[in-house]
Each structure stands twice: as C-alpha cells, then as structure tokens.
Amino acid sequence: MEGMIGVFDSGFGGLTVHRALVDAFPERDFLYFGDNRNAPYGGRPPIEVLNLTCGAMERLFAEGCTLVVIACNTASVVALRWIQQQWLPVRRREDGVARNVIGVAVPTIEEATEGEGGGVIAVFATRRTVESGVYPLEIGKRRPGLAVEQQACEELAGAIERGAARGELRGLVDGYVGELLGRLGKAPETVILGCTHYPLVADLFAAALPAGVRMIHQPAATARALKGYLARHPEYDASCGGARRWLSTGFPAEAMPLVERFWGGGLPFEVSAGPGV
Amino acid sequence: MEGMIGVFDSGFGGLTVHRALVDAFPERDFLYFGDNRNAPYGGRPPIEVLNLTCGAMERLFAEGCTLVVIACNTASVVALRWIQQQWLPVRRREDGVARNVIGVAVPTIEEATEGEGGGVIAVFATRRTVESGVYPLEIGKRRPGLAVEQQACEELAGAIERGAARGELRGLVDGYVGELLGRLGKAPETVILGCTHYPLVADLFAAALPAGVRMIHQPAATARALKGYLARHPEYDASCGGARRWLSTGFPAEAMPLVERFWGGGLPFEVSAGPGV
Numbered sequence: 001m002e003g004m005i006g007v008f009d010s011g012f013g014g015l016t017v018h019r020a021l022v023d024a025f026p027e028r029d030f031l032y033f034g035d036n037r038n039a040p041y042g043g044r045p046p047i048e049v050l051n052l053t054c055g056a057m058e059r060l061f062a063e064g065c066t067l068v069v070i071a072c073n074t075a076s077v078v079a080l081r082w083i084q085q086q087w088l089p090v091r092r093r094e095d096g097v098a099r100n101v102i103g104v105a106v107p108t109i110e111e112a113t114e115g116e117g118g119g120v121i122a123v124f125a126t127r128r129t130v131e132s133g134v135y136p137l138e139i140g141k142r143r144p145g146l147a148v149e150q151q152a153c154e155e156l157a158g159a160i161e162r163g164a165a166r167g168e169l170r171g172l173v174d175g176y177v178g179e180l181l182g183r184l185g186k187a188p189e190t191v192i193l194g195c196t197h198y199p200l201v202a203d204l205f206a207a208a209l210p211a212g213v214r215m216i217h218q219p220a221a222t223a224r225a226l227k228g229y230l231a232r233h234p235e236y237d238a239s240c241g242g243a244r245r246w247l248s249t250g251f252p253a254e255a256m257p258l259v260e261r262f263w264g265g266g267l268p269f270e271v272s273a274g275p276g277v
Numbered sequence: 278m279e280g281m282i283g284v285f286d287s288g289f290g291g292l293t294v295h296r297a298l299v300d301a302f303p304e305r306d307f308l309y310f311g312d313n314r315n316a317p318y319g320g321r322p323p324i325e326v327l328n329l330t331c332g333a334m335e336r337l338f339a340e341g342c343t344l345v346v347i348a349c350n351t352a353s354v355v356a357l358r359w360i361q362q363q364w365l366p367v368r369r370r371e372d373g374v375a376r377n378v379i380g381v382a383v384p385t386i387e388e389a390t391e392g393e394g395g396g397v398i399a400v401f402a403t404r405r406t407v408e409s410g411v412y413p414l415e416i417g418k419r420r421p422g423l424a425v426e427q428q429a430c431e432e433l434a435g436a437i438e439r440g441a442a443r444g445e446l447r448g449l450v451d452g453y454v455g456e457l458l459g460r461l462g463k464a465p466e467t468v469i470l471g472c473t474h475y476p477l478v479a480d481l482f483a484a485a486l487p488a489g490v491r492m493i494h495q496p497a498a499t500a501r502a503l504k505g506y507l508a509r510h511p512e513y514d515a516s517c518g519g520a521r522r523w524l525s526t527g528f529p530a531e532a533m534p535l536v537e538r539f540w541g542g543g544l545p546f547e548v549s550a551g552p553g554v
Contacts, residue, residue: 045367046363046364046367047327047328047331047364050324050327050359050363051324051328054324078363081359082327082358082359082363085409085410086323086327086355086359086409087323087324089408089409089410090322090323090408093408131366131367131370132362132363132366133362133366
C-alpha cells in the first residue's frame with residue numbers, strides 16, 4: 001500500500017513511540033518493523049548499525065512506506081544524518097518517489113531546547129548514543145548557552161527488555177541518577193530519556209530526580225514533530241484507512257509479555273526477512 | 278610499521294595525490310592502497326562506497342597506518358564525515374591509538390575559498406560527487422556569498438582510466454566545459470577539478486576554459502593541508518624512514534601503463550585482500 005508511515009526500531013522499544021503515533025494519527029496507515037533478531041543495536045559497531053538501518057529502510061520502502069520514523073535512538077544518532085544526506089537523495093532519484101526518513105533524537109532536542117529557560121539538560125541514554133555525541137552537538141547548535149551532561153545507562157535497556165523486576169530496575173535507575181547528580185552537584189533543569197525503552201521506567205526516573213525537573217517525553221515529542229512535518233509536506237498525505245501491520249525479524253514466544261508491556265496489549269506480529277549483517 | 282601515512286583510492290587516480298604527498302614529505306613512510314578490483318566507486322550505491330571505504334581503513338590500520346588520506350573524491354564526499362563522526366571515535370576507544378582520516382575535498386575547498394575574491398566557483402566531478410552536494414555545501418559554509426556551479430562529467434574518469442586517446446579526452450572535456458559555460462553565460466573565477474583522475478587532463482581543461490580562470494590543483498592542495506595537519510598534530514610524527522609500499526586488490530597486467538601515466542613510472546604493486554562488498 002503506497003503512502004504508509006513506517007516505524008522502525010531494533011526491537012520492542014520503538015513500540016512506545018509507535019503507540020504515541022497511532023494515537024495521534026488514528027486515520028493513517030502504519031507499518032511497524034522490529035529487527036528483534038539483531039537487537040539490541042546499542043552495543044554493535046557503528047558500521048553494523050548503519051547497514052542494518054539502511055536494510056530496514058529498504059524493507060519498509062518495499063512494503064510501500066514513503067515516510068519512515070526511526071523510533072530508535074541508536075539508529076537515529078548513528079545512521080540518520082548519513083541516510084538523509086547520502087542515501088536518500090540517490091534512492092529518491094532512482095525510483096522517482098518522494099521519500100523521507102525522520103528520527104526521534106531531533107524532535108526530542110527541539111522540545112528540550114524550546115523557550116528561553118537556562119540551566120543544564122541531562123541526557124540518559126545507551127552507551128552508543130552517548131558516544132555519538134549527537135545530543136550535546138545538536139543542543140549546542142540550537143542553544144549554545146545550555147550545558148549538557150550525559151549519563152550512559154549501560155544495563156538499563158537490556159534489563160527492561162528481559163523483563164527485570166521493578167526492584168532491580170529501581171536500583172539501576174537510582175544508581176544512574178545518583179552518578180549524574182554527583183557529577184553535576186545540583187539538579188538539572190531538564191531531563192531527556194534518550195532511549196525508547198525508558199518510558200517504561202519514566203516514573204522511576206521521576207522519583208529518583210529532585211522535584212521540579214522537567215522531563216521530555218520522547219514518544220509525545222516525536223508525535224508532535226510528525227504532525228508538524230506532515231503539515232509542511234502534503235505530498236505524504238495519502239493512505240488513510242487506519243491500517244496497521246507489525247513485522248519482526250523474529251523473537252521467541254516467551255518475549256510476547258514484552259510486547260504487552262511496551263504496547264499495552266498483544267500484537268499480531270508477522271515474521272519478516274532482513275535486514276541482515 | 279607504526280605511524281605510516283596511508284593513502285587510499287578506489288583505483289589509480291589517487292596516485293596523483295600520492296605523488297604530491299611523497300614529493301612534499303620524502304622522509305615519511307607511506308602505504309598506498311588501491312581497491313582496483315571494486316573500482317570505480319563513482320557509480321556505486323552510497324552504502325557500498327561507505328562499506329568499501331571503512332574496509333579499506335581497517336586494512337590500512339592493520340598495516341600500521343595511524344593517519345590515512347582518502348585520495349578519492351567519491352569516498353571523501355560520501356563516507357568521510359560519517360567515518361570521522363561515528364566510526365573513528367569507537368575505533369579509537371577500542372584500540373587506544375590516536376588515528377585520523379582526512380580527505381581531498383576539504384583541502385580543495387579551503388584553497389578555493391581563500392582570500393576575498395568573489396564570483397563563481399565551477400566544480401567538475403563525477404556524478405556521485407556532484408549528487409552528494411558536498412562541494413556547494415562546504416563552500417557555502419565558508420563563503421556564503423560565492424556562487425557554485427557543478428558539472429557532472431559522466432564519462433571522463435572512465436575514459437582516462439581505460440587509456441583513451443587524447444583526441445577523445447579533448448572532445449569530452451570541451452563538451453563538459455561548454456555545457457557549464459552555456460549555463461553560466463560567463464566565465465567562472467575559479468575552477469575545481471574534483472576528481473583525482475582529472476590532473477591528467479588539466480591542460481585540456483585550461484585550454485577549454487577562458488583565459489585568466491584560477492584552477493585549483495587538488496594534489497598540491499592536499500599536500501599543503503597535510504603539512505598544516507601534521508604541524509598541528511605532533512602525535513603523528515613518527516615512522517620517518519622514507520619507506521614506500523603499494524597495495525592493490527588486483528588489476529590485469531594490461532593496466533600497468535595506467536600506473537605509469539598516473540605516477541610517472543612503474544610501481545611494485547603487491548596484491549592484497551579486501552575490502553569486499
């Protein structure tokens with residue numbers, strides 16, 4: 001079906017973004033693609049993240065998507081800019097179709113840097129996302145005066161993905177927040193949860209952080225950015241039957257409770273080929 | 278040998294840059310790597326150019342190079358920025374060695390945008406280089422007032438590579454220059470020959486262009502940039518025995534006259550593995 005919106009993640013975390021997009025655009029057709037077989041991307045070499053992400057874009061384009069949301073921070077910060085600058089222009093010329101790919105990092109940064117407020121922005125994310133430096137770089141471009149402090153949360157996404165108990169997750173979150181506050185010596189004004197797994201523990205972050213800290217909700221920020229994007233790009237205004245499909249490169253049956261945790265209910269995933277490394 | 282300078286090209290064109298580097302730094306150790314088996318890169322999909330270029334960097338690092346010059350415009354404009362921003366930081370952390378990669382496009386642009394002169398900069402290059410938009414983008418960042426006009430020379434690099442006769446090459450160059458002058462309606466102030474094959478037909482470009490046009494010599498610009506880089510980065514100041522090696526992924530014996538054309542004499546190429554696609 002032409003004109004569908006594709007949503008891509010390395011696994012289930014992107015379902016938190018997908019949920020917000022479906023709620024914001026109930027009339028649009030969506031296709032979700034989770035590369036669970038190759039998840040997580042956070043610890044993979046950058047060249048593998050790039051190849052897997054390009055392969056996923058091909059898969060979604062082949063199904064008829066013209067606009068894709070990369071609902072994965074690792075893929076967004078490692079691969080998106082190169083895809084937009086180098087890969088897409090050639091792809092568009094070759095098949096003569098308007099196509100675009102947007103990510104979750106820039107919408108989050110746009111929301112975090114709105115207004116005139118000062119202070120420190122704290123970013124909690126995977127190691128690969130922290131290492132890419134994209135959050136400090138892009139925040140600095142928009143608001144050179146703002147300080148950014150990053151905190152790599154090595155084990156958090158994995159613990160959420162394997163369904164760890166709340167007590168264990170609370171311990172991890174308290175530890176990461178404590179490390180960051182210790183380095184800062186004061187409370188940040190704004191907090192970015194820069195991983196699509198973290199909305200599931202947003203309450204634990206809120207409890208661990210001092211009162212009054214503003215937390216950016218990444219799925220809502222992405223839905224808002226997509227709304228603005230579609231308003232500026234009527235060429236993507238097609239395919240509005242409210243159709244939904246979910247593809248995955250494969251996961252064991254025991255992982256189904258995870259889907260319910262991320263989505264709020266079961267989903268009829270179809271097993272799909274590619275991308276491969 | 279640690280501390281060598283690597284020089285990489287998809288084939289023989291980079292020998293024009295390598296020649297200028299060896300002349301400028303006779304005491305340094307150099308290793309040239311030509312991926313002739315996969316040449317030319319100009320018509321390949323961007324993702325292949327990126328993977329081949331990363332593979333070539335790995336090959337040169339494995340031989341002991343710590344600084345690599347990408348002496349290929351296609352690889353420089355498609356892959357270099359991503360390699361610098363995403364691939365190298367992880368690679369450096371993993372092996373704990375200072376490494377860097379520089380290209381031919383930025384040195385050329387720096388030389389072309391020096392001074393206060395105005396007017397139009399004309400860029401002759403392969404289709405992939407033109408399509409990347411890197412030359413207009415980077416020139417615009419440095420000198421927003423300058424106009425840039427690009428001309429894709431679809432057949433020129435291939436004709437030089439296969440050893441076409443001078444008359445045929447003159448016809449091609451006259452045609453591309455004529456197309457550009459027709460669009461511009463006036464002479465450009467500055468001309469960039471944005472492909473490492475074109476120094477071999479620089480005289481044909483000079484003859485086809487109106488008198489007084491400034492032509493940027495890409496090998497000399499790259500040598501000058503490397504000199505400045507090494508002065509700013511003494512950590513690469515090692516390995517000075519004047520050693521030379523040339524690796525290639527393979528070419529037929531009939532191609533040897535091409536080496537002589539690009540280098541000015543024969544070279545003892547060793548056949549080397551990788552990179553592959």
